[in-house]
Amino acid sequence: MSYIAEVYFNGKYVGEHESPQTLVKSLIEKRRKNILSHDMNVGYVEDRNEVQINTDSGRVRRLLIVVNDGVPLLTEELIAKLKKKEVSWDDMTAQNIVEFIDAEEEENTYIALKREDVTKDHTHLELDPVLMFGISTSILPFPEKNRGDRLNYGARMAIQAIGSPAQNYLMRDDTTMNVLVYPQVPIVDTETIDSIGLTSHPSGQNLVIAIMPFYGYNIEDAIIINKASIDRGFGRSLSYKTHVSEFRRYWGGQEDEIRVPDPSVHGYKSEEAYRDLDEYGIINPEIKVSEGSTLVGKVSPLRFLGITKEVRMGIQNFRENSLTVEKNASGYVEKVILTTDQQGNKIVKVSVRDTKIPEVGDKFATRHGQKGVIGIVVPEEDMPFTEDGTRPDVIITTHAIPSRMTVGQLLEIIAGKAGALAGKRVNGTAFKGDEAHIREALKVLGFRDDGRETMYNGITGEKMESTVLIGIGYYQKLYHLVSKKMHARSRGPVALMTKQPTEGRSKDGGLRIGEMEKDCFIAHGAPIVLRERFSSDMVIVPVCRECGVVAVDDKLKNKITCPVCKTSSKNNIVMTEMSYAFKLMLDELKSMTLYPKIIPVEK
Amino acid sequence: MSNEIIEYYEKKIDNLDIDAKLKTALKKKVSIMYPKMSYDHGEAVGVVAAQSISEPATQTTLKSYHRDATAGLEITQGLPRILEIFDGRREPKTPSMKILLLDDYNNVDGAKLVAANIRETVLKQVVYEDAINLVNMNIEFTFDKAQLKILNLSLDEISKGVKKAIKNIEVKIEGDKVIVEPKKANITVKDLQSIRVKARLSYVKGIKGITHTVIENDSNTWIIHTLGSNLKKVLKIAGVDTYNTKTNNIFEIQEVMGIEASRNAIINELLETMRSQGVDTDIRHIMLVADAMTSHGKVYAIGRYGLSGIKSSVLARANFEETVKHLINASAEDVVDVIDGVVENVIIGKTAKVGTGLVNLVIKKTDK
Numbered sequence: 001m002s003y004i005a006e007v008y009f010n011g012k013y014v015g016e017h018e019s020p021q022t023l024v025k026s027l028i029e030k031r032r033k034n035i036l037s038h039d040m041n042v043g044y045v046e047d048r049n050e051v052q053i054n055t056d057s058g059r060v061r062r063l064l065i066v067v068n069d070g071v072p073l074l075t076e077e078l079i080a081k082l083k084k085k086e087v088s089w090d091d092m093t094a095q096n097i098v099e100f101i102d103a104e105e106e107e108n109t110y111i112a113l114k115r116e117d118v119t120k121d122h123t124h125l126e127l128d129p130v131l132m133f134g135i136s137t138s139i140l141p142f143p144e145k146n147r148g149d150r151l152n153y154g155a156r157m158a159i160q161a162i163g164s165p166a167q168n169y170l171m172r173d174d175t176t177m178n179v180l181v182y183p184q185v186p187i188v189d190t191e192t193i194d195s196i197g198l199t200s201h202p203s204g205q206n207l208v209i210a211i212m213p214f215y216g217y218n219i220e221d222a223i224i225i226n227k228a229s230i231d232r233g234f235g236r237s238l239s240y241k242t243h244v245s246e247f248r249r250y251w252g253g254q255e256d257e258i259r260v261p262d263p264s265v266h267g268y269k270s271e272e273a274y275r276d277l278d279e280y281g282i283i284n285p286e287i288k289v290s291e292g293s294t295l296v297g298k299v300s301p302l303r304f305l306g307i308t309k310e311v312r313m314g315i316q317n318f319r320e321n322s323l324t325v326e327k328n329a330s331g332y333v334e335k336v337i338l339t340t341d342q343q344g345n346k347i348v349k350v351s352v353r354d355t356k357i358p359e360v361g362d363k364f365a366t367r368h369g370q371k372g373v374i375g376i377v378v379p380e381e382d383m384p385f386t387e388d389g390t391r392p393d394v395i396i397t398t399h400a401i402p403s404r405m406t407v408g409q410l411l412e413i414i415a416g417k418a419g420a421l422a423g424k425r426v427n428g429t430a431f432k433g434d435e436a437h438i439r440e441a442l443k444v445l446g447f448r449d450d451g452r453e454t455m456y457n458g459i460t461g462e463k464m465e466s467t468v469l470i471g472i473g474y475y476q477k478l479y480h481l482v483s484k485k486m487h488a489r490s491r492g493p494v495a496l497m498t499k500q501p502t503e504g505r506s507k508d509g510g511l512r513i514g515e516m517e518k519d520c521f522i523a524h525g526a527p528i529v530l531r532e533r534f535s536s537d538m539v540i541v542p543v544c545r546e547c548g549v550v551a552v553d554d555k556l557k558n559k560i561t562c563p564v565c566k567t568s569s570k571n572n573i574v575m576t577e578m579s580y581a582f583k584l585m586l587d588e589l590k591s592m593t594l595y596p597k598i599i600p601v602e603k
Numbered sequence: 604m605s606n607e608i609i610e611y612y613e614k615k616i617d618n619l620d621i622d623a624k625l626k627t628a629l630k631k632k633v634s635i636m637y638p639k640m641s642y643d644h645g646e647a648v649g650v651v652a653a654q655s656i657s658e659p660a661t662q663t664t665l666k667s668y669h670r671d672a673t674a675g676l677e678i679t680q681g682l683p684r685i686l687e688i689f690d691g692r693r694e695p696k697t698p699s700m701k702i703l704l705l706d707d708y709n710n711v712d713g714a715k716l717v718a719a720n721i722r723e724t725v726l727k728q729v730v731y732e733d734a735i736n737l738v739n740m741n742i743e744f745t746f747d748k749a750q751l752k753i754l755n756l757s758l759d760e761i762s763k764g765v766k767k768a769i770k771n772i773e774v775k776i777e778g779d780k781v782i783v784e785p786k787k788a789n790i791t792v793k794d795l796q797s798i799r800v801k802a803r804l805s806y807v808k809g810i811k812g813i814t815h816t817v818i819e820n821d822s823n824t825w826i827i828h829t830l831g832s833n834l835k836k837v838l839k840i841a842g843v844d845t846y847n848t849k850t851n852n853i854f855e856i857q858e859v860m861g862i863e864a865s866r867n868a869i870i871n872e873l874l875e876t877m878r879s880q881g882v883d884t885d886i887r888h889i890m891l892v893a894d895a896m897t898s899h900g901k902v903y904a905i906g907r908y909g910l911s912g913i914k915s916s917v918l919a920r921a922n923f924e925e926t927v928k929h930l931i932n933a934s935a936e937d938v939v940d941v942i943d944g945v946v947e948n949v950i951i952g953k954t955a956k957v958g959t960g961l962v963n964l965v966i967k968k969t970d971k
Contacts, residue, residue: 522945522958523651523654525959527956528960531952531954531960577952578951579952581950582951585950589934594930
């Protein structure tokens, strides 16, 4: 019972065919005989009884080895030839040994995952089982030994790692860029790492990891770092920030000027502020700068060219508009670039470099989704040591392992240890690592095959009761650095409209006491504390007793007048304390023609 | 009140089989602990109750949809149910009843009989065949006799039900057939067709709205669970234990049993829902909420159209929801807000009159 199938070409209906299976078969055959283009894919959709022929651009296709009668066409000989570059992949596609399959055609295929799985029923063979992971997941070692969610976290955090994004970073002027100072290629690597170029752009360092407690400083995923490791350059990164100043031209032939502002300029700061500028008004490389330092001296014409007091009095009409270092930033000037934009305006770019040395609170992660912040930096002499005197660079907590089941991490530590001792890199590609082999290698080197060693307390010298897993693992520094996040405020700026504290670290803002926090104070029966915390915008305003509106305080005439009844007698005005937000609300109500009336009640 | 409770526990301690010395020590402890545990004057009991209920409620969220079917009936549980009670919805998402039986009916047959009397039955459920007789211009219904027996349904009842559902018809019983005939001259086939459809959907037995019944035997007590609820009618049915039958529709309880009953229903439903989710809170918090909801003589929801909507302060209402509506109405009605509550005081920046804000320092002046 087969009905006539509809045939679609690039999604458009073109006709019908009596036996769709034959049509599909013959089209594929013709493609394999190079009569039809290799860009053509054809698939028979059984449940809708239609044939889909696709030749358009933008389809996702993947490469598969063709299997003929249970025999993969890409033989070991051909692979060897490919490795020697005697033949190319283009030859393989041309000879139809491998072919690109799209989503529709894939529905009709039966694909074997491994070479040894191939049977007579199979139509294709996967190039490599590791292709089941994406690129960012397949750079993780031993992914098949970890739980799936950990791979997800690991792949996501590898993206946040500070590494070597470009090798010409000294010549670049990115707005922000983080560069690891001593990046290392992982000892336990994968084939994907080599093929995507991570070998020349590594994003982490190999560390000696011990999994053990350390006086409670590594609870809740905190990590202990050896001070000597930091001194040797572990986790040291450079943070570049490029500040740009553009010199514009204005109406009337006026333009911005690069120079050291003189005291006649509006908003002139002080001589001190312009100390680091040279005679041209631009800072020089390797000068130490901090928050608010002037990088480029710049004066602009006054914004309003009307008849202002200053113009009439003959004072220079320039205002100070220098380029300064932003809040919470400091460092050394890396380079100064003088250039022009397409309109011919002058541009000065000043790149500021800051060396970020690991400190308590910086975030690090392995490639197994095991992240943590530094809990304490310990002097090397206090770190525990093994029999041969090795001290770990980093100590992570034992509780990080059981619930997360990152067996791949344990294996990486053992494999890394074996690799480091033998001076070899270890292959950790999915489905290719060999646990028994690694253990054997470690045993041959004279270590326990489970990677455990007897350790001694670095402070007391006592031998520890339990053996400790110690080995080499790859650690990435993530760009969440405390120095870019730490924030506190006691007093500070307020917003203009509400007179309440500003929001956000960059504006030196406060932390909000929200609706639910308010409820907590009330639940504790502490409304006086609540009043105090909400009193950031308290004001004392004069209120007219008769009209119940806020009166106008004329400071020049020293006279308070009610705007409604125009009286200014002292008896009629009450000084009232209220939050400025409430006063603002009253004003807004008035603007909407509602008349909120304050009825003062004497206590 | 407090003395009563202390006396109650002292009596309990007296009945204990322990050393007399220990007894006095225990009594002393009770008399110290009880006043300690009670609320202080001015403590914000409402906020404490709100937090004590809502914090555990956040833990139920994930569990809410994971419950297994309860004996074939899927009844809303967890956070959705808690919200339903607080929102004061007129009809729960899944109205349900738990019907207990009088002693005479407390057996399989009795339970089945009562269940049959309760569950709604539509004619088509019992019809074996319906035929349009073109000679006599009427419709003949024959019935599934086994089904009739299970439902304890007589032809009289059926004819009554059909008569009630359709106007201008005559219903006759002839042997084991029910014949429906329109009271009209010039009957067309179209008329007969439309009557047949209506007749098939007419209710012949049971209570409208109760679509399912499940009979459960819990240690020799026969219980009928229903999907759909109608307390008023169920209580009238013979064999139903009117004292112990329950519904989860709080508004029905309010209508049938009064406001005090609905207060208890709110408390029981909330406690049961929370306990079934494995979270617990002190019953007093829930009692406070139930009191607040029912103290106006009818059930008020917690929210915009309920308790929050009837607050006396304009600022408090405007602070919650529908700010513009409240402010404009207040302006039109010349409302005075005396700035008494917590929210109003927070808005203008004054100390709220709760907790320590309630008291002022008073100096007693003496003439010396």
